[in-house]
Structure formats: C-alpha cells, structure tokens
Amino acid sequence: MSDTDRSSLVAPAPAEAAAYVRDAHERRAFCTLLGRCHVAYDGRTTSHAGPADRLVALKPDLTLLVHAADGPKPQNWLAADALDVDVEDGSLLLTATRESPTEELRVTFESIEQAAAMAADETDATVEISGTEADLKERVLADPALVEPGFRALAAERDTPAGPVDVFGRDSSGRAVAVELKATRAGPDAASQLSRYVDALRRDLHADADVRGILVAPSCTPRTRRVLARDGHEFVSLEP
Amino acid sequence: MSDTDRSSLVAPAPAEAAAYVRDAHERRAFCTLLGRCHVAYDGRTTSHAGPADRLVALKPDLTLLVHAADGPKPQNWLAADALDVDVEDGSLLLTATRESPTEELRVTFESIEQAAAMAADETDATVEISGTEADLKERVLADPALVEPGFRALAAERDTPAGPVDVFGRDSSGRAVAVELKATRAGPDAASQLSRYVDALRRDLHADADVRGILVAPSCTPRTRRVLARDGHEFVSLEP
C-alpha cells in the first residue's frame, strides 16, 4: 500500500475527493466522506433531502449509505451494482445505480470536510447470535412440557398448505396441537398466522379433526389476545 | 474550530484515538473509525463477532454503528444514551450503553487505520418521500372509481374495534366496503388484516351486515390470493 493510500483527506477539492473515492472503489475499500451534501433517491419510492452535514459511507460491496445526525437508520441507502464518481459544476457527485429493481441514489457535495478509506481484508467475521426464535424452538423441542404438561413435540417446521408450523405435536389426551413461536412480544399477525395453520391442519388431518392452536411467546398484545380468543386458541408465555 | 479539530488521524495510537473520539463525542460531531476490531452486543439478544476490518461510526445523537464489508445493514448498532471511551490492554475500547431496554455494545480495536470527525450543523434536513401508502390513499380518495366503477369513499382511517380501516366506503349497490391499501406487493398479512377489519365492521354495523373486503396493492402473492378467496375478499391492482 502506498503512502497516498494510507492518507486521509482534509477539506479536499472536489476533483481530489473524486480521485480518492474512485481509488477506494477500485481497491474495494471502505470509504467515508464527511461533508455538506444533498441527496436524491429514485426507485421503490422517490425521495429528496436538502443540504445538510452528513456522513456518506461507501462499502467494498458498493453499498452506499447516507447518514444524517440522528437515528440508527441511514437517511438514504442503496445496495448498488455500479457507481459513478463525477465532478459537476464544481461539486463531487456520487451516482449509485442498481438494476432489478431499478434504483438510483445521487449524492451531491457542496463541501467535503473529511475523506478516509481502508482496504478491507477477506476475513469472514460472521456474527453469532443467541436469544432468537430458533433458540426458543430448540428449548421447546428439548423440553416440550414447557408448553404444557404432557405435551409431546412430534415435528418442527411441519408442512401444511398454509406454510410450515413451527412445532407440531399432541397433548396428553392425544389431540393434535399446532404451536406458533415468537421470540419477542407477539402481535395480531402471529395469531392470524396460527389460525391459518390450524385451519390447514384441520383440513389436512381429515374432516373436522380436532386441532388446538397455541401461541408461545414472552408476551402478547391485548388485541392479539382477542384474536386468539375469537379463534379458540391459547397463549403460553415463554422466553427464548 | 482549531487546527487539531479539523485533522483526521492516520494509524493513531490507541490513546490518541481515544482522545479524538472523546473530543468528537463532546462536540456532538460525526466520527468514523476504520480499523480491525471485534464486537460484542448484549441486550435483546446476545451476539459476538470476531476480529475483522470494519467501519465504526459514531453519530452526534450517540448512535453507534458497526459495519462489515458486506450489506446495507450494520453488523451491530446501538442507539445509546451513554458512551465510554477507554484504552484497555493497549486497545481502544468503545462501550455504548442504553437503559430501557438494557443494552450494551462493545467495540474493541486491534488496530486503527483512520479516524475522522466533523461537527454537525443544526440543519434539519428532512427527507421528502413519495410513492408510499399515504400517496396511494390520496389517489384512491381523489378518484374512488380506481377501486371499482361506482365506488364511493366515505372515510379514511375509519375506526373499528380491530383497528382503523384504510378506506371505508360503499359500492354502486350501497354495500359497505372495507379497503386495505399496500404500497408494495402484498403478502398474507395484508389479507389477514383485511379479514379482521371486515369481521369487525360486520359486528359494528349491525348483525349480519353485508361488508365487502378489497385489498388494493400493486400486486399480491399466491398465498395471499388463497387467503382472500377463503375469506371471500377481492383484490384490485393499483400503483401508488
């Protein structure tokens, strides 16, 4: 890596910044720009944001992110498959594009305070996560009595015409049970999902088969309770 | 702003970087760090990611973002309400914390290639977006015949015990109609939502009132079609 590569730029001229970003792009490096810019997006929706100080980040995979001062979400972003770096009317202009869906993100800088870049290594640093719905499923399969005494888990991801049921089993009296799992507080969608699965199982297992539905989650909202009650299903509180 | 404030750092020592980040934090500036680090999160779940080259960004509102080389989403993030900047065992350590919910994000740098910062102005640069569900609603209210000839829109966001119906109206023969809008391709949840509203309206308007349900979206998935058919509802294709 040359000395130039290792340097960042302070208050660069647009042409200098353009060369820097192009170089970063070619090296598949991270690149950050801090400065005043305005932003236009056109694709799934259309948006425009006026001039303000922002953080613009270009990632090795051509993801372009535009962050304003507030909030964890970027104001605009694009997982692009092409990037143009130009100087227009004396301003640095980044144009990121993507096909399928057709999208375009344009960032125009009025001024640039800082530019930095770093070539990324090839290390695959996957994130290990625990405490998810998959963990809750493992818990239930390992100890089905957590759902209710006498419950036997017979299958995970059991297929139905309405989609896979998280856990399928039978209660102590032999009745079929569909279990829908949520790792976080459950909303009405979870209850609707459970109803679809139970209906499908009733048809699948044979006419008027007796199928119970149980929603398992740390908690659920009141409206979810009402949907469950309306459809004759139950709720069991369980942490992942 | 002093000369030091305007400078970025190239390959700084941990203590130097720590002072730089603390200063940025105090000035409520954007700050970016490019370097090799590992990351640990504990809160809603627990996660850990081993050493790799990453982009770490600190925003004026104390949002901490950790980006790996791929993908538009940060690998880890935290909308923090406190940040500690320390040097431990010769490494820069950022510890962002939040209460309610209790969360912690720790970033430990093995090496730092670049650090940059920029104080943010106070400009409130809101993003103007069009092509959303709100736009689709305006379209339907302005020209209800887009839903079907003779349709009259009587209310937007009409309240029901199951929540507000996007558009409520009557068809050419006077039958009540609930319209559920989606700006993008609709999935099964949209059909379930519609069913809940129609059921609530039937009870609300009087026993066995005749209420039609129409899902309006650019398109919908096959399973969504089946849910609509099962519940006797309809689909109308319309762009926002």
Next chain:
DNA sequence: CGTTAAATGTCGTCC
C-alpha cells in the same frame, strides 16, 4: 409509555 401498522424495510431459506 404502550400499541399498532408501515417500510426503499433487510435477511435467510426454500422452492
């Protein structure tokens, strides 16, 4: 502060 529904959601997985 809790609940609810939208989102340029994004991401993995399976077909």
Next chain:
DNA sequence: GGACGACGTTTAACG
C-alpha cells in the same frame, strides 16, 4: 428469481 417468515427489525402515529 420469487415467495415466505424472522428480525436486536426501526419508525411514525395515536391513545
């Protein structure tokens, strides 16, 4: 490549 459901979803609107 589409469909489907999870996600540390985040965010805005409303009571």
